[in-house]
Amino acid sequence: MALEVNGKTYETDEEGYLLNLSEWDEDIAKVLAEGEKVDMTENHWEVVNFLREYYNDYQIAPAVRVLTKAIGKKLGAEKGNSKYLYELFPYGPAKQACKIAGLPKPTGCI
Structure with missing residues (x-):
C-alpha cells in the first residue's frame, strides 16, 4: 500500500504502518493520525515523540506495558x-501511537 502526502509517496504495509522509518515526518504523522481518527494534541505528540526516541535507543517498539512504565518514568x-494513554489512543496506545510515530507494529500486538 502507499500513502501520498504533499506529492511524496510513502510505502506502508497492509495495516498502514510505514515501511521506511526514515521517511517519517510530522506531515505523514498527521495523515496517519487522521486515518486512525486521532486528533493530535500536544499530549499526543509527546507520546509519539517519546516512542520515536525509545525506538532510536532500543530498536524496538515497546508493548503497552513497557510503554506505560517508561512514560511514567519520563513524563x-x-x-x-x-x-491516560487509552484516552489519547483509544484503539491501543502502543499500536496506534507506534503507527502514527512511523514505527513498526509493537511485538505482542494483535
Whole structure:
C-alpha cells in the first residue's frame, strides 16, 4: 500500500504502518493520525515523540506495558498509566501511537 502526502509517496504495509522509518515526518504523522481518527494534541505528540526516541535507543517498539512504565518514568505518573494513554489512543496506545510515530507494529500486538 502507499500513502501520498504533499506529492511524496510513502510505502506502508497492509495495516498502514510505514515501511521506511526514515521517511517519517510530522506531515505523514498527521495523515496517519487522521486515518486512525486521532486528533493530535500536544499530549499526543509527546507520546509519539517519546516512542520515536525509545525506538532510536532500543530498536524496538515497546508493548503497552513497557510503554506505560517508561512514560511514567519520563513524563510522570499522571501520564504513565493505561487510562491516560487509552484516552489519547483509544484503539491501543502502543499500536496506534507506534503507527502514527512511523514505527513498526509493537511485538505482542494483535
